[in-house]
Amino acid sequence: MSIQVFGLPVSRGVAIGRAVLVASSRVDVAHYFIEPHQAEREVDRLRCARDEVAAELMALKQDVPEEAHAELVALLDVHLMMLHDEMLIEAVKQWVVERHYNAEWAITAQLEVVARQFDEMEDEYLRERKADLEQVVERMLRALSNDVGVMGAAHASLQAASREDPLVLIASDIAPADMMHFKRSVFTGFVTDVGGRTSHTAIVARSMDIPAVVGTREASRLVRQDDWVVIDGDAGVLIVNPPPIVLEEYRFRQRQSELERARLHRLRHAPCVTLDGQHIDLLANIELPSDAQVALEAGAVGVGLFRSEFMFMNRGGRLPDEEEQFRGYRTAVQALNGLPVTIRTIDVGADKPLDRMSTHELRHEHTLNPALGLRAIRWSLSEPEMFGEQLRAILRASTHGKVRLLIPMVAHLREILQVRQALEQACRELDEAGHAYAQVELGAMIEVPAAALMLPLFLRHFDFVSIGTNDLIQYTLAIDRADEAVAHLYDAWHPAVLQLVAQTIAQANAAGKPVSVCGEMAGDPAFTELLLAMGLRSFSMHPAQISSIKQRILRTDARQLAGLVEHVLASDEPQDACVAWLSRARRLTH
Missing domain, CATH: 3.50.30.10 (Phosphohistidine domain)
Known part of the structure; x- marks a missing residue:
């Protein structure tokens, strides 16, 4: 059906x-593919986990006091029977050998299959045995978690x-x-x-x-x-x-x-120039050093946002030290061959927690609303040793190309001053260690309404600003962007959001400070003409979006956009007003 x-x-x-x-699963499960020659090792992990759980259940059975209810012993027997069910084990092995699932994924995949069979049984007693199977699988997953197995x-x-x-x-x-x-x-x-x-x-x-x-x-x-x-x-x-x-x-x-x-792929290396001759910089957002080459191949003229936090994730609790970070940043910088690379300091928290095994376990996980808790620059400043390592690694990478340093979620003057002090301290430590570094431009993410409203102050302390529209929308509208229950209220076209974006671009341009948009709005063709009309000349997006945005820009005459911003900002329905204005402008042109 x-x-x-x-x-x-x-x-x-x-x-x-x-x-x-x-x-x-109630137990965190790692999901990744293995290579075919690693299947035997994963099957061995399953056998070891099964034997460990069986020994644990047998020990529990022997420790059951004589006065205990007979059903308790019977329950343990049921769990042991399920554990040694060859049909179950063979089916799990099949996921590993034929589909190349890791052991944890294989056992949860088979649980999904068998659980549906239990749900379809007419006998109520048999249907309830699904809970027993889930408990057995959970025990095996816990046993497997003590063995890191094949790395993802x-x-x-x-x-x-x-x-x-x-x-x-x-x-x-x-x-x-x-x-x-x-x-x-x-x-x-x-x-x-x-x-x-x-x-x-x-x-x-x-x-x-x-x-x-x-x-x-x-x-x-x-x-x-x-x-x-x-x-x-x-x-x-x-x-x-x-x-x-x-x-x-x-x-x-x-x-x-x-x-x-x-x-669109054929446009990737064409100059990005409007019909009236205005050059527009299309930059790339990347997550890992290896993505830098992908950005170049997509036609980016630099990296507008290197999300450094992804170098800290999926590491089984071991965070990268200064040397490893330096090598990663250097790889990205060298791949760009002199084009600018904007590295954002680690932005963890909310929907991007670090591995729970990390020694720097995030305290935000115990707060009611992680999006409003200890995240981004707040967390970095609370971990000065880690922050210092990252700053030193970025500074050292700056000798291999043009590097810009971007600070996320800044909202207070004291945060700005603390960042500058940490940067000065990192420079002194590099001098003492004899490591070379270059001067880097310092920028701020404008993603909190307070930052947009305090922009004149920010522009006195920063060399450039980058608008992170995703969080700016989230915090302006008080919408958790990861929560599907309120996702329909998340609105990039909300008049308040557009006012803050337009104000930020205008003030930065007036102060002669570079400004870019690195949030999802930059890669959405529906906003391209409006952002150009606001005065934006630097867009940063995922490499896959560059060609479609470039096509839109190549077909636009920026001079004809005069009046678009005022018209849209004055409307109660900005999106409809923008579409209607552009449609009318195109008809007049043709």
Whole structure:
């Protein structure tokens, strides 16, 4: 039976393939692919975990007091029986050997399959045995967690060509760190139950340039392993087991989309100049040093945002030291061949926590609202040793190219002064150690309304500013952008948001300080003309979005945009007003 599941469209395009479910668990489960030759080791891990849990259950059974209820012993016997069920073990091995899942993923995938079988049983007693199976699996997962197994990076080398069918990922949620595991992997698209248009999961999906739908609420429950599914990233729809005629229609759309991408690809190295001769800088947002080469190939003229926090994630509790960070930053800087690289200091918190095993475990996880807690520059200043290491590594990398330093979520003058003191201290320590470094420009992220309102003060202390529209919208409208329950209220076209963006661009231009937009608004073609009209001449976006924005700019005469900003800001419905104004302007031109 074919069904449709509706969510939020966050990354355009069509993906068709077999569903791969990442089952949720009360125990954190690592999901990654292994290489074929590592299957035997993963199977051994499963056997060891099973033996460990069996020994634990046997010990519990022996310790049961004589006066205890007989059902307690019977329950332990049921768990032992399930644990040694060869059909269950063989099925789990099949996930490892044939699909190359790691041990934890394999056992949760099989749990998903068997749990559905229990749900369909008519006998109430048998249906209730699903809870016993879940408890057994949870014990095995805890046993496996004591053995790090094969590192997640190993799966990245697995090529999609080794599989007969394309795969799409279906999950309750995917943490940003897990998304980095899946980057450039076999998946052609993904769907999650939770998330908003600018949750970090959605942002990474756009950076991967694959179709994605989030906030579906029920997808991971309704879809079964290996179901054929279609992801419509334009409409925000997941179609499960589509009829042949629907499948053929989407395959046609998929081919059309591929042709359009090929056409846009030819624009990647063309100069980005408006029809009236104004040069526009299109920069790239990157997550890892290796992404710098991708940015160059996409036609970026620099990196406007290097999200350094991704170098700190998925490391099993071991954070990169100064030397490792230096090598990573140097790799990115050298890859750009003299083009500017803007490195943002670590921005953890809210939807981007560090590994819980980290010695720098975030205290924000114990707060009621992480988005308003100890995150970004607040966290860095609370961890001066870590912050100092990062500053020294960035400064050392500056001798290999043009580096700019960007500070996230600044809101207070005292934070500015503390950052400058930390930077001066880092310079002194490098001098004492005999390490070379160059002067770097210091910039601030404008992503808190207070920063936008205090911009004249900020411009006295910073060399440039970058508008992070994702958080600026979130904090201006008091909307958690990762919460699908309020995602419909997240509105980049809200008059208050547009006023703050326009004001920031105008004040920075008047002060002669460079200003860019590095949030999702920069990569959305619907905002291109409006941002140009506001005076923006530097856009930073995911590499996959550069060609489509460049095409829009190449077709625009910036001189004809006079009056657009005033018209839009005066309207109660800014988006409708912008579309109508541009449509009228095009008719007059032609």
